[in-house]
Amino acid sequence: MDTLWDNIEKLSAVCRAAGAHLPDEELKALQIGKVAEEAGEAMHALHGLKCLTTCGEDHTWSQVQNDLVGAVIAALLAMPYIDPIGARATFDEICHRRTRRGR
Template sequence: MDDLWDDITKLSAVCRKAGEHLPDEELKALQVGKVAEEAGEAMHALYGLKGLTTCGDAHSWSEVQNDLVGAVIAALPAMHYIDPEGARATFEEIFHRRTRRGREAAAAS
């Protein structure tokens, strides 16, 4: 996990440099928008996979996965933009809380 967060920190720095002409709050908002865009691409690929799109594009599960990874890659720098010093701890705390609930719900079933 250390390598991942090291990479996210580096990616965040590159992206911040590219957007240095923008106010910080706008850069954060644009990065959150990028998460939504990537998630939308995953949905588009899923629709195409299921034949539910009118654009005629055929898709595969690997394309859906590719776009999901894109959403994760966009989300982690967004978290880093919001709180560069605490993004990892925040992620780990929320991840633990959400997966703990899932484990508890599964054990109760």
């Protein structure tokens, strides 16, 4: 898991540098919007897979998975925008709490 967070922190730094001309609050909002965009792409692929769209594209479970992973990465990238120092600890705490529900 450390490698995942190391990669997220590096990518977050690259993204933050690219948006350095924008205020922090706008960067946060844009990154959270990216999570919604990626999740929407997964839903679009699922609709295509189930022939529920008229876009004319064939979709596969692989594409759905690709878009879901994109949503997860976007969500992880949003964490350091909100709390650059404590993102990993916050994630661990919330993940622990949410995976222990009902036990």
